[in-house]
Amino acid sequence: MTKRIKGMYDILPPESRIWRRMERTFEDVSREFGFERAATPLIERTELFSRSIGESTDIVEKEMYTFKDRRDRSLSLRPEGTASMVRAYVENKIYAADPVAKWIYSGPMYRYERPQKGRNRQFHQLGAEVFGIEGAEQDAELIAMGRLFFERLGLDGVELKLNSLGDMEERRTYREGLVAYLEGSRDALCDDCRRRLSTNPMRVLDCKVPECKQISKDAPLMLDHLGSQSRTHFETVCRLLEALEIPYEIDKRIVRGLDYYNRTAFEFKSAELGAQDAVGGGGRYDSLVKTMGGPSTPAVGFALGVERIAILLENQVGEENGLDFYFVAMGRNAKERAVVLAQRLRREGLRGEVDFTDRRLKHLFARAERQNARYALILGDAELERGIVQVRDMKAKTQQEIALDELAVKTLE
């Protein structure tokens, strides 16, 4: 038997219901904020990702599914969504008519990592991007949208962490200072952190090794070295979050793994997920559009991890998504009649199915029960002869007869 490949998986009932719900909720909430859907290919030229995400990031260096096509061009499965959104924005010259665009997207992403809880090689993201708006108000509103999404799903316990990464210039200066500081204790750092000194020094700040924690305790933090404009921007975001009554926590050690972020950086976290506790993350990327060949255009966005949110939903939210009716039809004639009657009910907006098996009645009821059906509709030769159908309320265990011609939403209520 051919088996699925490592890190990939099937999404089957009943879990698939949860997925539908997330998609729908995200679509609805984002629409309320004026967003529209965009969709881009799963495959792009490799350079799109290496240029936007950063040559020396882990994602680009060792996690992408990269291969050559038949003409020897280097292509990659997308490891995240923002790069393609920016490419589409620039390539289609969206800015020409109006620089402001608010897009959402969703779909699978691919990263070649060692799978563990909440981390797979194929995973799904729900993402939102706003182009053309530089104000901090937009950052706050975007965060508010994410927040509302979690609320609509009925999830509590999702925490918001906030930080500022400064602008590109401030970060460069800060980074030099940080490296200088850390170099002073180089020998005491763990192997990973010594490596990070040259790749991503800010990562040292959230290393879990006690020695590193000790050293980074007094390290300079970006948030304390913001320029006045970045500081004002950050303070505005904070003030608005408070006005919106969105609880948040400033976490000076949040670091984004993608190079293009600046200023506002945030994460949605849950304590219920184990090691992979980020259910969403995002921030500002004001220079990316220009880097990718477009006009200088500010932007801010986030991405949510569908699998991780699904874990939370399975933990927290009880599903009751039953059918309205379950048609128990016995005999060829009754089944044919039931198909027609069921369709009539569906046209009126009811959900239900017809049982086509020839199993014992006992069985059909057990199945109606498992499908969480409100009514069992019983139709056999006896009923056909009399022109009626037995309608059994599964919960109340009461039964009444309704004429076949009159079977409709009204008579069921």
Added chain:
RNA sequence: GUGGGUGUAGCUCAGCUGGUUAGAGCGCUAGGUUGUGGCCCUGGAGGCCGUGGGUUCAAAUCCCAUCACUCACCCCA
């Protein structure tokens, strides 16, 4: 890429100081009850004990290898 744990029925697992025919619960299925569910009773199907090799009179059980899954590191949504 690094480290730990686990692979026995569709699912959850027991059996593992070697010993005849490999078990339980749930689920599935047939019936008890020719057309009325959740409970109860009885029967049935379903296993190369992850895979390959080794030790032994004898391996689900011990040894080696390998693969898969899983948790953590790393990284990130």
